[in-house]
Amino acid sequence: MNSEDIAFSFADQHFQDNPTTVMSLLRDKCPVHHTSQPSAHYTLTRGEDVTAALRDEKIWSSKFGPGLAYSEPGVGVLVSSDPPEHTQERIAISRIFKASTIEKMERKIVDLTEELIDHFEEKMSGDIIKEFAAPIPLTVMCWLLGTPTKDIGLFRNWVLPMAEAVAYPEGREASAGVKVAYQDFFEYFSNHIAERKNLLVSGQDVPEDLLTRLLTVTNDGKELSIKKILGFCQFLLVAGSETTTLMIGNVLHRLMEYPEQFELLKSNPNLIPNAIEESLRFDAPVHGLFRTNTEEVTVHGVTVPVDSKVCMMFGSANRDPNLWRDPDVFDINRDPTTLRNHTSFGVGSHYCLGAPLSRLEGKAALAAIIRRLPKIRANGSPKQTTAGVLKGFANLPVRWD
Numbered sequence: 346m347n348s349e350d351i352a353f354s355f356a357d358q359h360f361q362d363n364p365t366t367v368m369s370l371l372r373d374k375c376p377v378h379h380t381s382q383p384s385a386h387y388t389l390t391r392g393e394d395v396t397a398a399l400r401d402e403k404i405w406s407s408k409f410g411p412g413l414a415y416s417e418p419g420v421g422v423l424v425s426s427d428p429p430e431h432t433q434e435r436i437a438i439s440r441i442f443k444a445s446t447i448e449k450m451e452r453k454i455v456d457l458t459e460e461l462i463d464h465f466e467e468k469m470s471g472d473i474i475k476e477f478a479a480p481i482p483l484t485v486m487c488w489l490l491g492t493p494t495k496d497i498g499l500f501r502n503w504v505l506p507m508a509e510a511v512a513y514p515e516g517r518e519a520s521a522g523v524k525v526a527y528q529d530f531f532e533y534f535s536n537h538i539a540e541r542k543n544l545l546v547s548g549q550d551v552p553e554d555l556l557t558r559l560l561t562v563t564n565d566g567k568e569l570s571i572k573k574i575l576g577f578c579q580f581l582l583v584a585g586s587e588t589t590t591l592m593i594g595n596v597l598h599r600l601m602e603y604p605e606q607f608e609l610l611k612s613n614p615n616l617i618p619n620a621i622e623e624s625l626r627f628d629a630p631v632h633g634l635f636r637t638n639t640e641e642v643t644v645h646g647v648t649v650p651v652d653s654k655v656c657m658m659f660g661s662a663n664r665d666p667n668l669w670r671d672p673d674v675f676d677i678n679r680d681p682t683t684l685r686n687h688t689s690f691g692v693g694s695h696y697c698l699g700a701p702l703s704r705l706e707g708k709a710a711l712a713a714i715i716r717r718l719p720k721i722r723a724n725g726s727p728k729q730t731t732a733g734v735l736k737g738f739a740n741l742p743v744r745w746d
């Protein structure tokens with residue numbers, strides 16, 4: 346089948362309503378898909394192709410950013426950079442995200458999940474995204490970036506348009522809503538960073554958080570520029586919050602959909618980490634992200650011209666029958682070692698630095714739900730997220746007794 350025969354793009358409602366079916370069709374019939382909608386790009390969907398490309402960063406560059414838009418090279422950080430800058434950037438923040446550092450946050454995260462449930466337990470119904478899945482990672486981001494936790498509502502209003510912009514050809518210029526989100530973010534965080542810098546310069550006590558690390562880390566004796574620190578904060582806010590929110594919503598949704606799996610989990614809470622991992626495989630919170638090829642490449646007979654935007658479909662690799670037994674079965678009893686080979690946190694040098702943190706948040710969230718709301722069930726139709734590259738729910742109505 347040619348690309349013209351299969352309508353696919355993140356903007357396509359049929360894909361958003363049926364991602365598994367469309368990905369399966371693409372894997373089988375059109376493993377290198379091309380479309381000019383909403384702007385020209387290619388998509389790889391076979392597991393082997395996606396992982397091989399992500400491991401070959403010389404050809405599959407991140408310099409034009411992870412979205413459909415061509416961002417300005419050299420301006421973005423992490424997912425928008427290649428070595429050697431990328432390597433230095435990871436070194437700057439990797440200490441904060443080490444598993445041993447993250448584990449120290451466990452008690453605080455468990456307490457947070459309990460406090461959130463205390464607030465809404467009596468209501469017997471509600472939107473589990475708004476009341477629970479969203480505030481968890483946003484509050485943790487406030488701890489990491491040293492901002493007041495009362496501002497999480499403000500942050501969510503910026504994160505959603507920023508995440509939507511990843512699928513738009515105009516990127517940050519996509520709409521008035523996206524532009525305002527970026528402006529408001531930059532204003533707030535420029536002030537916040539300046540305040541912390543002043544404290545540091547005047548020798549006062551400062552929290553030992555990610556922001557202090559970013560302001561004090563040096564490379565060859567040079568500090569990070571304020572512009573770069575702003576870039577880190579913006580990326581982390583988006584990368585670290587909405588993805589984890591969707592993951593928590595997705596795992597709950599599947600457990601409510603497959604009650605026998607939910608009962609299995611309640612009878613054996615040791616399976617919680619596996620349930621999180623299977624949810625990540627089954628419903629990758631990020632469908633896919635883009636690379637740009639530095640030379641002409643031919644894949645499965647399709648020639649991809651140099652500097653094309655090419656989407657790597659993590660979510661499709663996770664459902665590839667050549668890599669997974671019964672890929673379309675949600676099974677929290679899969680072998681834990683094999684299960685961790687899913688591609689939902691990416692592959693290769695850009696592998697998600699926040700993976701241990703989001704796993705910890707997911708584990709704490711699920712454990713609290715099982716303990717406090719074991720009879721949780723669906724209460725009407727959920728609404729999907731409006732960010733095209735993401736998979737999950739904007740709201741998920743539930744009830745319990």
Ligand code: HEM
Nearest residue numbers: 423424584585588589592630689690691695697698699703
């Ligand atoms: C379920 C939750 C999450 C998912 C599904 C997820 C997914 C991803 C994916 C797919 C990538 C690779 C991007 C690429 O290859 O272009 C990535 C990178 C990254 N993520 Fe996550 N992420 C999650 C949570 C987090 C959290 C909680 C944080 C931090 C607070 C975080 C920080 C990062 C960073 C810093 C990178 C960039 C690594 C690099 O470019 O070197 N993520 N994430």
